Structures are given as structure tokens and as C-alpha cells.
Amino acid sequence: MSTTYARAAAGYDAEFRRELAARIITAITEASIVCDAPVAAIRTSETLDALADVLATVLAMVPAMDEPAELRKAGKNLAARLRRDVAEARAAGLTDLLGGAKGGTA
Numbered sequence: 001m002s003t004t005y006a007r008a009a010a011g012y013d014a015e016f017r018r019e020l021a022a023r024i025i026t027a028i029t030e031a032s033i034v035c036d037a038p039v040a041a042i043r044t045s046e047t048l049d050a051l052a053d054v055l056a057t058v059l060a061m062v063p064a065m066d067e068p069a070e071l072r073k074a075g076k077n078l079a080a081r082l083r084r085d086v087a088e089a090r091a092a093g094l095t096d097l098l099g100g101a102k103g104g105t106a
């Protein structure tokens with residue numbers, strides 16, 4: 001996933017985003033492979049906590065997050081995106097494909 005400084009400084013890069021997301025998913029899957037069964041047991045609570053830790057660290061690198069109003073706006077936008085994306089993934093049957101549980105009230 002090598003890139004140049006010019007590309008990194010040029011602004012938002014959707015291709016980089018897709019590759020980064022794929023690598024994060026791969027890391028979660030590889031960390032979830034158990035040694036005594038032929039499965040990857042995705043530990044959702046731990047995964048969500050770790051992703052929240054990483055998200056907070058990355059947000060802390062953004063100078064605009066020093067402004068409480070900007071941090072609230074980012075949180076509100078993220079919450080809306082998560083509600084939409086989770087609903088879409090569940091409606092598309094992603095949890096069926098991955099063996100996820102159903103019946104929650106998300």
C-alpha cells in the first residue's frame with residue numbers, strides 16, 4: 001500500500017481508503033482465527049473497543065477536533081453513518097454470510 005508524499009498530501013483518496021479498510025478487515029480476521037477449530041471467531045466487543053481506540057487516536061490528530069463543536073459534529077456524522085451502514089449491511093444479509101447473530105434492536 002505504498003504511496004507518495006504528493007499523493008498523501010493531495011487530499012482525500014478513495015482508493016487509499018478502500019485499501020486501508022481491506023487491510024483492517026484482514027487484520028481483524030487474522031487476529032480472530034482460533035487454534036482449536038477451523039473458524040475465525042470475531043470477538044465483536046473487543047473489536048469494537050479496539051476500533052474506537054484507534055478512531056479516537058486518529059481524531060486526536062485532527063486540529064479541528066480541538067473545537068468542541070467540531071468534535072460534536074464529527075461524532076454526530078459518524079453516528080448517522082454507522083446507523084445507516086449497519087442497517088444496510090444487515091438488510092443485505094452480511095450477517096448471514098458471516099454467521100452473525102440476529103434479533104438485536106440496533
